[in-house]
Amino acid sequence: MKVKRKKQAKHLISVYRNFFGFREPFQVVIDGTFCKMSDQHNVDIKDHLGRYLQSEVECLTTRCVLKELELLGDVMFPAKMVAQRLKLHRCGHRKKPKSAVACLKSLLKENNSEKLAIATQDFELTKAAAGVPGVPLLYMYKNNVVLDKLSWATAKRVEDLSQGKTAPSDDQQGTIVALKKEANIELSKVRSTRKRKRRGGPNPLSCKKSKKIPQPIAQSNPDPDRTGKRKRRRRRANNVDSPKTQ
Ligand SMILES: [Zn+2]
Incomplete structure (x- = not known):
C-alpha cells in the first residue's frame, strides 16, 4: 500500500x-x-x-x-x-x-x-x-x-x-510574451536563415525525386546495359589480344 x-x-x-x-x-x-x-x-x-x-x-x-x-x-x-x-x-x-x-x-x-x-x-x-x-x-x-x-x-x-x-493560461501567456520580447532579435535572425535555406533547398531535391519516381526509364535500360556489356567484352578482347601479340 x-x-x-x-x-x-x-x-x-x-x-x-x-x-x-x-x-x-x-x-x-x-x-x-x-x-x-x-x-x-x-x-x-x-x-x-x-x-x-x-x-x-x-x-x-x-x-x-x-x-x-x-x-x-x-x-x-x-x-x-x-x-x-x-x-x-x-x-x-x-x-x-x-x-x-x-x-x-x-x-x-x-x-x-x-x-x-x-x-x-x-x-x-x-x-x-x-x-x-x-x-x-x-x-x-x-x-x-x-x-x-x-x-x-x-x-x-x-x-x-x-x-x-494554443490555449495556455494567463501566466503562461505572460511568460511567452516576455520571452518573445527578450529574444526578439535572435528569433528574427533564426527565421531569416531558415527561409534562405528553404529557397535554395527544395527545388533541386524535388526535381531529382520526380525523375526517380517514373520507372519506364528503368524498363528502357536494357539497351544501355547491352551496350555496356558489349563494351566490356570488347575491352576484355583487347586485353586478351594484346599479350598474345606481344
Ligand atoms: Zn494572512
Whole structure:
C-alpha cells in the first residue's frame, strides 16, 4: 500500500511539475486543522511529507494561521505549538489579520502564481482551493498524509493544455510574451536563415525525386546495359589480344 501511495503521489507531482511549473523545494502552506491532526497522530509533518512526496519540501504557515490558533485558546494549543515550528510565509495581513481560510484563499488568488500546495483538513478551504487550477491539496487520513487527486479545475486545465497547446493560461501567456520580447532579435535572425535555406533547398531535391519516381526509364535500360556489356567484352578482347601479340 505504501508503494502504491507513493507511486500515485509521484504521478500527481509530475503533473504539477509539467503543467503548472512546480519546482523543488515544494512550498506547502499548512493551516491549524492540519497541525492539530498531525499532533494527534504524532506525525512529523516535514519528515513525513518529504518521504511521501519523495521531494524536498518547505513547510510554511502564515501569521493569520498563528493568530487564529492563539485566539482559539487551549483547545488548539498543541496545534499552535506545531505551527510555530514552521516557517512563516508572508501573507500581507500583518496589520489586519484575516481568518486562516480567508488568508490562504488570498494567497492562491486566481492561478496560484506562487506555486503553493495547501495542507488542510478544513472543508471550506479545500473546496476553495479545488476551484483554483494547479493547487496540490494535502490532507491527513489517520496517520498518513495524502496528496489529493486532481481537482476538477486542475484536471480541466491539464486537458486544455495537453489537447490544444494554443490555449495556455494567463501566466503562461505572460511568460511567452516576455520571452518573445527578450529574444526578439535572435528569433528574427533564426527565421531569416531558415527561409534562405528553404529557397535554395527544395527545388533541386524535388526535381531529382520526380525523375526517380517514373520507372519506364528503368524498363528502357536494357539497351544501355547491352551496350555496356558489349563494351566490356570488347575491352576484355583487347586485353586478351594484346599479350598474345606481344
Ligand atoms: Zn494572512
